[in-house]
Amino acid sequence: FCCRWLDKSLSNDTLGQFLLQLVQTLKYEPYLDNELSRFLLKRSLLNKKIGHFFFWHLKSEMNNPSISLRFGILLEAYCRGIGGHLKGLLRQVEALDKLTKLTDVLKVKKDEPLKDRMKYLCESVSQSDYVDALQNFTSPLNGNHTLGSLVADNCRIMDSAKRPLWLIWKNSDPLGHAIQPLYSIIFKNGD
Known part of the structure; x- marks a missing residue:
């Protein structure tokens, strides 16, 4: 419910202001496939600016072994969806x-x-x-x-x-x- 509300309510500019905190929240999600991951991936693929920072927020955490698998999967999904970018x-x-x-x-x-x-x-x-x-x-x-x-x-x-x-x-x-x-x-x- 929360992620659906965020998707409807947050403009890209507002999402950009909270993107780092939302990416950090992914560390505490119990499952790899969750509503927050889907929401962030969707919005990142729909907006190049959001996607740019989504990529770098994930990439900056790849040296952390406890979350590198989770963030690596999201990075791969994002990279597969961005085409020429x-x-x-x-x-x-x-x-x-x-x-x-x-x-x-x-x-x-x-x-x-x-x-x-x-x-x-x-x-x-x-x-x-x-x-x-x-x-x-x-x-x-x-x-x-x-x-x-x-x-x-x-x-x-x-x-x-x-x-x-x-x-x-x-x-x-x-x-x-x-x-x-x-x-x-x-x-x-x-x-």
Whole structure:
């Protein structure tokens, strides 16, 4: 009854505000096939913005063994239903994998001088496989933003135990340069 009421009553904007909490509630559902899962899956497939965040909320929990099966099944069902949008999500996953590998190496190099670590960062993101993965993809933080080319010279390694990266991309929208020429994102691997 509750999920039917939510489906009738919640606009997509309102659902977006509560999506994280509803996804977290899935952890406590006793069965894999339940009304809440069906409701969230349905609304995610009907709205690209809801689906974008549904995907990332599920994906962020996949390292938790107690819920990875449940969330993995939902992720698979969602990915099977989204058609062409899957390619964009896979590009985002590939970009985050590259950034994760890069920060793993930078954590190991934490005792080296900042100048050497910055040189490594700039050289790494200039390699063709990194360039391909880290440009012209949809931002995982906002499905309305397409990140253009990475501005390696403006990127920084922040001073913190996890060595987060301050990354800057050009706006790929040719008309967007007047409004927002650059996108800045802090990428932190861990926690």
